Amino acid sequence: MITDFSKPTPPSLDKRWRLVDATMRRLGHHSHGLIEALHTVQETFGFLDEGALRYVAISLRVPFSRAFGVATFYQFFTLKPAGEHTCVVCMGTACYIKGAPQLLSAMQRDLEIKPGETTADGRVSLLTARCLGSCGLAPAVVYDHEVAGKVSPTDLRDRVKKWTRHDS
Amino acid sequence: MTPEELEQIAEEERAAQGEVPHHINVCVAAGCVSCQSSSVKEAIDKEIVNRGWEQKCKSKGVGCMGLCAEGPLVSTETGTLYQHVVPADAGEILDSLEASPVDRLICRTDVPFFQRQKKIVLENSGIVDPERVEEYVGASGYGALINVLTEMAPSEVVQEVVKSGLRGRGGAGYPTGLKWSTVAKAAGQQKYVICNADEGDPGAFMDRSVLESDPHRVLEGMLIAAFAVGASEGYIYVRAEYPLAIKRLRTAIRQAERIGLLGSNICGTRFSFRIDLRLGAGAFVCGEETALIASVEGRRGTPRPRPPYPAQEGLFGCPTLINNVETYANIAPIIRNGGEWYSQIGTEKSKGTKVFALAGSVLNTGLVEVPMGITLREIVFDIGGGIPGGRAFKAVQTGGPSGGCLPSQFLDMPVDYESLAKAGSIMGSGGMIVMDESSCMVDVAKYFMDFCMTESCGKCVPCRVGTYQMNELLARITGCSATTQEIILLEELCDLLRNTSLCGLGQSAPNPVVSTLRYFADEYKAHVEQKICPAGVCGHEGKEAS
Numbered sequence: 065m066i067t068d069f070s071k072p073t074p075p076s077l078d079k080r081w082r083l084v085d086a087t088m089r090r091l092g093h094h095s096h097g098l099i100e101a102l103h104t105v106q107e108t109f110g111f112l113d114e115g116a117l118r119y120v121a122i123s124l125r126v127p128f129s130r131a132f133g134v135a136t137f138y139q140f141f142t143l144k145p146a147g148e149h150t151c152v153v154c155m156g157t158a159c160y161i162k163g164a165p166q167l168l169s170a171m172q173r174d175l176e177i178k179p180g181e182t183t184a185d186g187r188v189s190l191l192t193a194r195c196l197g198s199c200g201l202a203p204a205v206v207y208d209h210e211v212a213g214k215v216s217p218t219d220l221r222d223r224v225k226k227w228t229r230h231d232s
Numbered sequence: 233m234t235p236e237e238l239e240q241i242a243e244e245e246r247a248a249q250g251e252v253p254h255h256i257n258v259c260v261a262a263g264c265v266s267c268q269s270s271s272v273k274e275a276i277d278k279e280i281v282n283r284g285w286e287q288k289c290k291s292k293g294v295g296c297m298g299l300c301a302e303g304p305l306v307s308t309e310t311g312t313l314y315q316h317v318v319p320a321d322a323g324e325i326l327d328s329l330e331a332s333p334v335d336r337l338i339c340r341t342d343v344p345f346f347q348r349q350k351k352i353v354l355e356n357s358g359i360v361d362p363e364r365v366e367e368y369v370g371a372s373g374y375g376a377l378i379n380v381l382t383e384m385a386p387s388e389v390v391q392e393v394v395k396s397g398l399r400g401r402g403g404a405g406y407p408t409g410l411k412w413s414t415v416a417k418a419a420g421q422q423k424y425v426i427c428n429a430d431e432g433d434p435g436a437f438m439d440r441s442v443l444e445s446d447p448h449r450v451l452e453g454m455l456i457a458a459f460a461v462g463a464s465e466g467y468i469y470v471r472a473e474y475p476l477a478i479k480r481l482r483t484a485i486r487q488a489e490r491i492g493l494l495g496s497n498i499c500g501t502r503f504s505f506r507i508d509l510r511l512g513a514g515a516f517v518c519g520e521e522t523a524l525i526a527s528v529e530g531r532r533g534t535p536r537p538r539p540p541y542p543a544q545e546g547l548f549g550c551p552t553l554i555n556n557v558e559t560y561a562n563i564a565p566i567i568r569n570g571g572e573w574y575s576q577i578g579t580e581k582s583k584g585t586k587v588f589a590l591a592g593s594v595l596n597t598g599l600v601e602v603p604m605g606i607t608l609r610e611i612v613f614d615i616g617g618g619i620p621g622g623r624a625f626k627a628v629q630t631g632g633p634s635g636g637c638l639p640s641q642f643l644d645m646p647v648d649y650e651s652l653a654k655a656g657s658i659m660g661s662g663g664m665i666v667m668d669e670s671s672c673m674v675d676v677a678k679y680f681m682d683f684c685m686t687e688s689c690g691k692c693v694p695c696r697v698g699t700y701q702m703n704e705l706l707a708r709i710t711g712c713s714a715t716t717q718e719i720i721l722l723e724e725l726c727d728l729l730r731n732t733s734l735c736g737l738g739q740s741a742p743n744p745v746v747s748t749l750r751y752f753a754d755e756y757k758a759h760v761e762q763k764i765c766p767a768g769v770c771g772h773e774g775k776e777a778s
Contacts, residue, residue, distance in 0.1 A: 096548075098530035103472065103511050130531070137532040137689075138513030140472050157435035157629065157665045158591035160679055194514065194683075197437030197474065199591035199663075200263050200300025200598050211266035 072122040075115035080108045084116075088123050095126045098134055102141060111145045139194075147182040147189035149227045151220075152206040156195030159203040163217075167203055168192065170217040171224065188227050233492035233499050235378045238369060241491070245370030252290045254329045255309040258317075259358065260293035261300075261444045262437075262476050263598070268319075269304035275319035276306075279326055289329060292367075295445020297358035298346075300598040302339060307358065315339035344614040345596045350577070352585050353561045354601045357445035362480050365487035368448040374493055376567035377452050380459055381499045389460040390416055393563070395571030397583035402428055402519070402556035403631065403660045404736070405582070405649040411553065414543040415461040418551035423463040425454055425505075426547065426554045428524060429470040429477070432516035433632030434683065436663030438587040439557040441599050443470070443477035446561070447484035451507065453560030455493070456567060458505045461553050465506060467528055469518070472511040481509060516633075516687035520735045521546075521554045523689065534691045535735035556661065558587055578604035582648035582659075592629075592665035595620050602647070609643040612666055623668040627751070631660025633680045633687075634740035636747025637673060656747040658740070672769035673752040674759055677745045678706040684741040695738030698729045702745065709756060710770040712763040719756060723749065 074081035087104040091097030101120045105112055112135050121131035135141045153159075153168045168179065171190050175183050182189040198204040201213025207223055249255070258264075258273040276291045297305045302315040308329065314337040317325070321337060328334045341347075351357075360367040368374070380389055394409030415423060427450060431439040443450060454466050470478055485507055488494040496504040510528050517523045518533040525547050527533040546552025562584060566574045575583050582604040588611065591597045595617030602611060608628055612618070619625050627637040636657035638645075645651050649659050667676065685699035705722045708714040726742035726749075733739045749756060758766050765771055 094530075096528070096530040099513060099527065100510065100530070103513070133532055134530070138515050140512075140514035155434070157632070157663070157679070158597075160434075161592055161665065161667055161671050161676070193473065194432065194516065195434035195436070197431070197440045198263060198266055198300075199435055199437055199589055199665075200303075201266060202591060202597075204266075211262075213266055 072119060075119050081119075083108050084120070085123075088120070093124055095124050098124055098126060098131060099138070102131070102135060106141060111142045113143065144182070148187050149208055150189045150191060150206070151224055152191045152193050152196075153179075154196045154198065154202075154204040154206070155192045156197075156199060156202070158199035159195075162202040164203045166217055167205065167215060167220050170221060174221060174224065175228070183228070188224060235382060235499070238374060238378055241366055241369045242372070245366045249370065252288065254289040256289065256291040256325065256329075257294040257307045257358065258291060259295070259297050259303060259305040260362075261296035261357075261441055262474075263296065263300035263441075264303035264305055265476065267303040269317075271319050272304050272306065272317050272322070275322040276325065279322040283326065285326070289326065292361045293363070294359060295357040295362050296354070296441045296599055298349075298354075298598045298600060299339065299596060301596065302598075305339070305358075308333075311341065313339040313341050343617075344610075345600070345617065348606075348610065348615050349601050350585050350603045351601050352565050352577075353442060353449075353558055353587050354445070354599070355565070356449065357441070357599075360446065362445055362447055363483055365448060365484065365491060368446070372568065373448055373564070374452055376564040377455050377493065378499060380456050380567060381501050381503060386416060386460045386462060389456060389567070392567060392571040393460070396562075396566045396574035397571075397578075397581075398559065398562055398566065398574065399582065399649065400556060401558035401562070401586070401661070403634065403658060405659060408555065408559055411543060411555070412457065412460055414541075415463075415551050415553040418544055420551050422465075422548075422550045423461055424547045424550055424552040425458045425461065425463045425466040426524070426528065426552060427454055427466070427468040427557060427560055428519065428521070428554055429468055429474075429557045430512045430518050430524060431471060431474075431557075431661060432519045432687075433634075433661050433663045435589065435591055435629075435665045436632060436661050437589045438599065438662045440471075440474050440477050441589075442557050442561050442587070443474070444480055447477075447480045448488065449561045449564060450481075450557055451484055451488055451494070453555075453563035454507060455498075455505055456563050457553055457555065457560065459503055461551075463553065464504050465508075467508055467510050467547070469510045469512055469524055469528055472513055478509065478511065485509070515689070516683070517689045517735070517737050520737060523735065524554065525552065532689070534689045535737075537734060558662070579646060579648045581650055586647070586659070586662060588662045588664045590616050590664050590666070593619055593623070593668040593671070594666040604648050605646045607644050607646055608638065611647065611664065612643070616666065619666065619668045621668075623670060625666070626669050626671060627667045627673065627676075629657075629665040629667065629676070629744075630663070631658035631743070632663050633683045634658055634736065634743055635660045636743045637667070637676060637751065638747070639751040641751075656750060657743070670767055670769070672710075672765050672767035673748045673755050674706065674710055674765070675767075675769045677748045678703065678710050680744040681706050681741070684737065688737065688741075692732075692734035692738060694729050694732040695734065695741065698725055698733070698738070699741055701725060702729070702742070706745070709759050710765070712759050712765070712771055714760050716760055719749075719760060
């Protein structure tokens with residue numbers, strides 16, 4: 065058993081690691097704070113990379129495999145940085161029967177990427193959501209954290225075109 | 233905080249409300265916020281200041297008013313409701329306060345959508361400001377808690393809940409009183425109370441709405457539960473996908489701590505309770521109680537065999553009470569009005585009301601609360617206003633991926649736990665999706681199977697492999713390349729998953745398939761024998777609706 069425990073060094077000198085430290089401290093550096101700590105990392109840096117996972121794992125004294133297991137088990141966590149803009153198509157039941165599959169396939173064709181991927185120029189990430197809970201507005205799409213309801217393929221294309229145009 | 237102090241807050245709040253003759257309520261729940269209701273509120277506030285009407289008129293943000301599809305919604309103290317309001321309408325609405333209402337924007341409230349509802353859980357929604365504890369107290373909030381702490385023994389509280397006949401609103405319908413008394417009787421110094429706000433069913437948004445519209449109600453329910461079972465710590469496990477609900481819960485917890493309703497020695501009694509939030513991270517299986525506990529403990533959300541049930545061995549190995557958001561939201565009115573009162577609402581075995589998220593192919597989409605025992609026809613055609621575009625009704629889907637699709641022959645069936653189960657569906661958490669003739673039921677079954685396959689945690693083989701195989705079979709059927717033999721195989725797999733999966737996810741995953749096979753067998757037949765999709769949905773993957 066390891067009894068000697070010194071504070072690990074953050075992966076970089078970035079001051080934002082203090083936010084992550086604060087979350088872990090608030091939960092007493094207990095292993096049950098793992099998911100909360102990963103939430104803070106993702107909120108702060110946008111994604112979880114290996115360095116971040118290792119740092120959190122060492123700080124909370126859990127094996128790296130457990131941190132990696134949790135990070136890949138939950139759909140909300142992402143190991144890759146997102147594009148400059150994100151377009152989330154809701155695939156909840158109400159949206160599905162009101163035409164979300166058509167929205168998604170239009171985007172897949174236009175952007176030439178699959179859901180979960182980012183365009184090669186790093187401009188747009190295409191994502192899907194299980195359900196946004198905005199079923200009254202089906203089909204719903206989230207453009208950069210802003211929910212839009214009753215979206216048609218044309219609306220969606222026009223909006224995303226603005227992002228992909230290289231002069232914007 | 234003493235009862236007198238609480239009464240004083242309530243009185244001050246009512247007096248402050250009374251000072252101003254006119255009140256304008258703007259819905260600030262997620263549905264309306266995504267239609268820019270916050271800029272409507274800003275415009276109204278600005279107009280009030282411009283006119284110097286601060287002493288005359290006050291605006292506030294309130295919770296969900298129900299008719300989410302027609303937002304942003306605005307109401308006035310006279311009960312006038314306006315729909316599709318834009319910031320430019322602010323002046324006209326203010327003008328109307330001392331004249332007649334703005335006809336152009338009016339949303340009629342004398343229609344069945346509003347008249348047929350019975351609001352218990354949602355009684356404060358659309359009325360109180362969810363970000364101010366004073367408003368909740370002004371609307372008799374926390375009165376039930378004070379009453380419980382000062383005048384009741386824990387066993388009496390449990391008795392009252394037993395008497396009410398309340399059953400778990402998360403889906404399975406386990407009697408709440410029985411669950412409480414099991415946890416209360418369990419031995420152990422440390423006990424926990426957990427609120428399951430991991431509303432993962434696609435097409436359901438009741439819990440989100442309750443949390444955004446009336447977060448204190450949920451806290452009060454948890455406090456009463458903690459007192460009844462002898463717990464001192466609680467967690468709310470809420471989806472990370474609901475940022476507004478998380479923000480309002482954090483505010484509510486801070487406010488309750490500030491006025492001494494959360495913390496140590498609440499109301500000068502020996503009862504102490506604190507609540508912390510835990511964010512989910514997008515795993516449907518975490519709605520299952522043992523998986524949820526694993527997730528609160530910071531691990532992967534995989535379920536474990538029961539028994540032992542969480543009531544004996546739950547969070548950190550201690551006795552744990554887990555209830556759904558809506559269940560807790562029912563507690564304060566039950567204590568306030570008595571279990572007897574609650575048990576008079578609803579049917580013999582299903583008491584009280586249920587909140588449904590009505591969506592899909594129906595005119596009035598939004599949030600409704602109805603007494604148990606109401607028929608599906610009343611919900612879909614009277615409250616929901618029927619199917620738009622002159623299309624014919626085909627099915628109503630209840631219970632999400634664990635539920636089933638009910639055809640028109642069940643429209644006159646009463647909505648209660650037993651009837652729904654008998655018809656091959658479940659009550660579920662309350663998502664209700666209406667489908668018309670343009671939906672293909674095999675495609676819908678495949679949609680849910682794809683969902684269960686993706687969300688299977690992978691721990692037990694029947695669920696991990698079975699959902700994959702069923703999804704493959706359904707893909708072949710929707711692709712019109714399956715044989716009759718494969719339908720038999722599909723039926724066998726349904727049986728296998730039901731009987732051998734570890735948790736509710738796998739056990740109920742076949743439900744959408746079983747119910748569609750039972751009621752829409754001709755559609756399966758058409759795909760397999762005639763190689764066509766009667767609704768014209770399948771085989772057109774990637775086709776665009778323009």
